[in-house]
Amino acid sequence: xxxxxxxxxxxxxxxxxxxxxxxxxxxxxxxxxxxxxxxxxxxxxxxxxxxxxxxxxxxxxxxxxxxxxxxxxxxxxxxxxxxxxxxxxxxxxxxxxxxxxxxxxxxxxxxxxxxxxxxxxxxxxxxxxxxxxxxxxxxxxxxxxxxxxxxxxxxxxxxxxxxxxxxxxxxxxxxxxxxxxxxxxxxxxxxxxxxxxxxxxxxxxxxxxxxxxxxxxxxxxxxxxxxxxxxxxxxxxxxxxxxxxxxxxxxxxxxxxxxxxxxxxxxxxxxxxxxxxxxxxxxxxxxxxxxxxxxxxxxxxxxxxxxxxxxxxxxxxxxxxxxxxxxxxxxxxxxxxxxxxxxxxxxxxxxxxxxxxxxxxxxxxxxxxxxxxxxxxxxxxxxxxxxxxxxxxxxxxxxxxxxxxxxxxxxxxxxxxxxxxxxxxxxxxxxxxxxxxxxxxxxxxxxx
Ligand SMILES: Cc1cc2nc3c(=O)[nH]c(=O)nc-3n(C[C@H](O)[C@H](O)[C@H](O)COP(=O)(O)OP(=O)(O)OC[C@H]3O[C@@H](n4cnc5c(N)ncnc54)[C@H](O)[C@@H]3O)c2cc1C
Numbered sequence: 001x002x003x004x005x006x007x008x009x010x011x012x013x014x015x016x017x018x019x020x021x022x023x024x025x026x027x028x029x030x031x032x033x034x035x036x037x038x039x040x041x042x043x044x045x046x047x048x049x050x051x052x053x054x055x056x057x058x059x060x061x062x063x064x065x066x067x068x069x070x071x072x073x074x075x076x077x078x079x080x081x082x083x084x085x086x087x088x089x090x091x092x093x094x095x096x097x098x099x100x101x102x103x104x105x106x107x108x109x110x111x112x113x114x115x116x117x118x119x120x121x122x123x124x125x126x127x128x129x130x131x132x133x134x135x136x137x138x139x140x141x142x143x144x145x146x147x148x149x150x151x152x153x154x155x156x157x158x159x160x161x162x163x164x165x166x167x168x169x170x171x172x173x174x175x176x177x178x179x180x181x182x183x184x185x186x187x188x189x190x191x192x193x194x195x196x197x198x199x200x201x202x203x204x205x206x207x208x209x210x211x212x213x214x215x216x217x218x219x220x221x222x223x224x225x226x227x228x229x230x231x232x233x234x235x236x237x238x239x240x241x242x243x244x245x246x247x248x249x250x251x252x253x254x255x256x257x258x259x260x261x262x263x264x265x266x267x268x269x270x271x272x273x274x275x276x277x278x279x280x281x282x283x284x285x286x287x288x289x290x291x292x293x294x295x296x297x298x299x300x301x302x303x304x305x306x307x308x309x310x311x312x313x314x315x316x317x318x319x320x321x322x323x324x325x326x327x328x329x330x331x332x333x334x335x336x337x338x339x340x341x342x343x344x345x346x347x348x349x350x351x352x353x354x355x356x357x358x359x360x361x362x363x364x365x366x367x368x369x370x371x372x373x374x375x376x377x378x379x380x381x382x383x384x385x386x387x388x389x390x391x392x393x394x395x396x397x398x399x400x401x402x403x404x405x406x407x408x409x410x411x412x413x414x415x416x417x418x419x420x421x422x423x424x425x426x427x428x429x430x431x432x433x434x435x436x437x438x439x440x441x442x443x444x445x446x447x448x
Pocket of ligand 1: 019038047128266302317321
């Protein structure tokens with residue numbers, strides 16, 4: 001079938017409508033561009049732990065691309081091949097293949113969960129990278145409570161939750177889900193005397209190694225006080241349907257194993273023929289231009305971006321950096337030659353129960369003030385005002401009422417063009433009680 005053909009708006013074609021791509025399109029404003037994305041919205045990922053815990057309505061963490069960047073043409077589809085000589089990208093859409101011609105190409109395809117060759121990992125781990133993962137994990141945890149209530153002989157196993165990866169995503173997801181199970185425990189009187197076991201495993205010497213030592217220590221103390229077992233300098237040896245074996249030989253019987261240990265560039269990046277580093281990231285210079293190319297740029301999680309403010313290491317994969325890169329690239333595409341340079345203003349994490357840690361402008365904060373600052377920061381970063389208000393309202397309502405314990409609906413039928421390799425992984429069974437063959441079907445839930 002001969003693909004339909006089209007020229008990118010103003011010659012600028014952006015692959016990926018995530019944090020980097022969508023912000024770039026927004027910042028290009030009236031200059032216009034064409035953005036290719038399988039989703040109609042940008043997901044604000046830092047809210048995923050609170051979505052999983054039912055504190056924020058999932059829809060509200062999605063910012064529709066057509067609202068966020070009204071001057072951008074949105075092609076709903078999945079880029080499949082790049083022809084650099086012909087300056088075209090082939091896109092699979094619901095309407096068939098589409099050939100998009102460009103003058104300037106921007107690659108912002110993001111990342112997927114890093115799944116090393118650990119026996120059983122692909123089959124039994126729940127990754128935590130996108131909304132379908134968060135939804136699946138939430139449903140799974142709630143189902144574990146029901147399973148424990150039904151089967152007292154295996155209740156402890158159903159109420160054992162193991163998380164591998166003590167970065168932001170792992171720590172925040174564990175803390176928020178722990179709070180969810182705590183809040184809904186009143187509806188399970190039969191489980192009052194059953195021990196819940198929460199285990200956090202990491203190969204490093206401490207948790208949250210991105211934050212200054214004292215803040216990491218505070219987070220460790222907070223989690224340990226609540227009974228979380230933190231196992232440092234420990235890896236995962238193998239994962240089975242109902243158990244995990246750690247590198248120190250410990251075998252933990254569990255129905256829930258969550259994997260948040262790192263990301264790798266999106267698989268399509270390897271097929272584009274662009275120069276990549278040893279981690280598979282596209283190599284770019286200080287103007288985010290791809291090495292040895294004149295008309296291709298890359299940014300966000302899929303790129304190795306050198307930062308003039310931190311010459312000793314390239315940017316880490318964070319929203320904060322993706323946004324600053326998008327700002328610089330928007331200026332570069334307008335003709336600026338100033339090299340990219342960004343010094344992070346700080347970092348922070350919420351730890352559930354109104355606790356958090358934050359480092360802002362050199363100050364280290366702990367407890368409630370830190371939790372409020374982290375929430376306020378994220379709220380400010382959500383691009384559309386109506387979205388910010390909805391998220392704020394959700395947060396306030398979840399304080400007035402208890403956490404919502406409703407499971408999120410799962411139905412079948414994600415079209416082939418919209419599926420990703422990570423969804424193929426997600427479709428595999430997890431534990432005994434997940435709806436493994438189900439995929440989430442509302443448009444906003446289709447995540448790459
Ligand atoms: C649970 C979690 C919590 C996080 N918390 C924080 C935090 O608190 N603070 C922080 O700074 N960072 C956080 N991050 C990291 C942050 O989400 C990423 O660094 C950021 O999203 C990177 O932006 P990106 O545009 O490069 O990638 P993404 O946002 O992943 O966007 C990639 C886009 O490419 C699209 N795509 C995929 N395949 C194709 C294709 N074939 N064709 C076209 N488009 C395609 C995807 O659908 C997606 O829209 C978190 C990440 C996770 C997973």
